[in-house]
Amino acid sequence: MKTEVVWEAAFVTRANHYNAAEVMVDRNVSNGFGEKYAFVDPHRTLTYAQLQTATNQIANMLTGLGIHRETRVAVLMLDTVDYPGVFWGAVRAGIVPVCLNTLLTGDQYLYMLEDSRAQALIVSAPLLAVVEPLFGKLPFLEHIIVSGGDGTGYPDLSSLMAEAGDTFETARTHPDETAFWLYSSGSTGAPKGVRHVHTSPAYVADNYGRNVLGIRHDDVCFSAAKLFFAYGLGASMAVPMSVGATAVLLPDRPTPRSVLEMMHRFNPTLFFGVPTLYAAMLADAACTPENGSNRLRLCISAGEGLPEDVGRNWERRMGVGVLDGIGSTEMLHVFLSNRPDDIRYGTSGREFPGYKLRLVDENGNDVKDGEMGELLVSGGSAGDGYWNQRAKSRATFLGEWTRTGDKYIRDEEGYYHYCGRTDDMFKVSGRWVSPFEVEQAIISHPAVIEAAVVAHEDEEGLVKPKAFVVLNQPGEVNGLLEELKIHVQTSIGVWKYPRWVVAVDELPKTATGKIQRFKLRN
Structure with a gap:
């Protein structure tokens, strides 16, 4: 190679x-992979x-x-x-x-x-x-x-x-x-x-696919994220096609059962999911190694931060670790990630070759380790701007740097801890609250599948956290919502606990699985 x-x-x-197309398609035929399956779906195959x-x-x-x-x-x-x-x-x-x-x-x-x-x-x-x-x-x-x-x-x-x-x-x-x-x-x-x-797919494959995933020609990739989504395009096309591997495609909307069925049928070696799907699968008793793939060597999560408890529970249940990382449409795929031999749950991992990272304050100055800042990334897969949106392009693509809109803290060992989207952050009693940190604390309670935290004003006009939760047993609410408040207080701090907890059947999400917190604020 x-x-x-x-x-x-x-x-x-x-x-x-x-x-x-010459690099991602023709090169595989030239390299002798012409008769090898490139793609399979539930009904057809394509060499x-x-x-x-x-x-x-x-x-x-x-x-x-x-x-x-x-x-x-x-x-x-x-x-x-x-x-x-x-x-x-x-x-x-x-x-x-x-x-x-x-x-x-x-x-x-x-x-x-x-x-x-x-x-x-x-x-x-x-x-x-x-x-x-x-x-x-x-x-x-x-x-x-x-x-x-x-x-x-x-x-x-x-x-x-x-x-x-x-x-x-x-x-x-x-x-x-x-x-x-x-x-x-x-x-x-x-x-x-x-x-x-044109060079962006190969850049993703060379730097993330090879350096982080160790992608091989005998791998079979299965992504629950769809091809229209940057994460799915990289997982099902750029990364596997770079080495002549095979990708499994699911036409239907992914559910815990449909994903398990595809895993059991096609035995992928790499599975790409999003945090909400991992949580939903863990809530399904059918989610066991026997019902999944017997060749699975890596699981990957992106799209939003993976709660620590979800990652640990998945590894305990399925016997395979989850590499949490972060990517964006603007950067095409994952640019910060845990690695197979270095998984630190509760973090998005560390910088890897091909991408440079910075954390900056509101004035664009670099922050110190342990301080929260907005994440900027530099790498060759960055987009060439937004179509017909000059002001937004200039605000996002800053020369070699791209603003992600995500708030992070980097610890002294170089691991990045996700705090939330810049638009989702808020202060309580003069101190910043990370919605993601509060959500992680809530999800660590065994009765909760998912949680979303937003800012909400009390009767005096003061901002406090408000939580929306999806429960394992939706009917069993008595006393539980107050119990969740105490659970957060003892886990991460008194001022961070949600003053209101609302049980809902589901959280509003984009089609790519991201929680739409702005709808909850409204």
């Missing part, structure tokens, strides 16, 4: 040419050679429709083996796929399709009904292609691919040219289109 990396760097330097052919067909199909290089194509597809062909086929042609969340409303899709000015939309048949009423409102949208159905009057993806040629001269794109877009989750406002360049 060493000579390949040297060749790739020299190739970019000499020719000023780099197309991510690397078949993927290469599919990407050529997609490139021919799109250009044959008159879609030109640098034009945007919206991808609203379920996680099946069709998705990688569409994504990398567009990239091969120099056309920009815009990955859309599959769990949104018509109004949200209207916003994104108008914002991106996508010329074409490739949509999975089950999702067509949500977006079809919008088509007359989108003058830029010229082509609608349906995947996985009879098309119901629209062109069918498989038919168009069958008619297209299976060879294509890959576009000679620039390393810094936009390859694809991902929309931010919109947890605090309207989603923002983040532009990522």
Whole structure:
């Protein structure tokens, strides 16, 4: 693998040419992995050679429709083996796929399709009904292609691919040219289109996939996070494809039972989940090693901070540690993480090669170890800015540094302790309170599955913590809510305990599993 990396760097330097499809797809065929499974879903499989052919067909199909290089194509597809062909086929042609969340409303899709000015939309048949009423409102949208159905009057993806040629001269794109877009989750406002360049997937794979996960060609990766999500795109495409590994795709929304069924059926070696899913699986008695994968060597968590108790309970139950880390849409994937031989639950781990980190105060000055600051990150997978949002781009992308919006404390050993989103922090009696710290204390009580803490004013206008909890036994509330207050007081401090505790059936979340605390504040 060493000579390949040297060749790739020299190739970019000499020719000023780099197309991510050649690196992530073609190189695996050249390396002898053509007959190896690249992707499997519950119904179909796709080898690397078949993927290469599919990407050529997609490139021919799109250009044959008159879609030109640098034009945007919206991808609203379920996680099946069709998705990688569409994504990398567009990239091969120099056309920009815009990955859309599959769990949104018509109004949200209207916003994104108008914002991106996508010329074409490739949509999975089950999702067509949500977006079809919008088509007359989108003058830029010229082509609608349906995947996985009879098309119901629209062109069918498989038919168009069958008619297209299976060879294509890959576009000679620039390393810094936009390859694809991902929309931010919109947890605090309207989603923002983040532009990522051709070299970013390989950068993630080289620095996180190899340095942290030790990804190997015989690994099987299974991500509950979807391909439209930066975390899922890295886990199911960038990381496994960098070494010719296999990725398992789940088209449906992940539930504890559906995830366990996929793990038992396909025996992945690496599992990528989010904290809320790990907590939900632990609450399910069926979550046992016997019902999961017998080849699992690593579990990974990102998206939000992993509560310490959830990580420890998972390792005790399943016999496999969880690497908690943090990433973002702006950085494409994980840039701070625990490592297989260095797991410190309750932290996001330590800095690893490829990324530099800083913690700064409100004035942009570096803070000392033990002091809370906003996390800034520098690395080659950073996005190239937000589409048509100049002010927000300038506020987030600060030269080589990217603001994450996350508050952290770094201890003297270099481990980063998550405190919460900058917008979620608040003071009680003049002292900062970390919602995540209070949530961890609440979740450590055996009666609680999930918790979210927000600022709330009392009758005198003073700010105090308010907690919303999801209980293991929803009907057993008597006395428990007061018990949780005392539990927090004795765990982390009197001023931090929630003055109000509300039991709810579920917490509001984005489609990527992040808790929407702003909805609880309102």
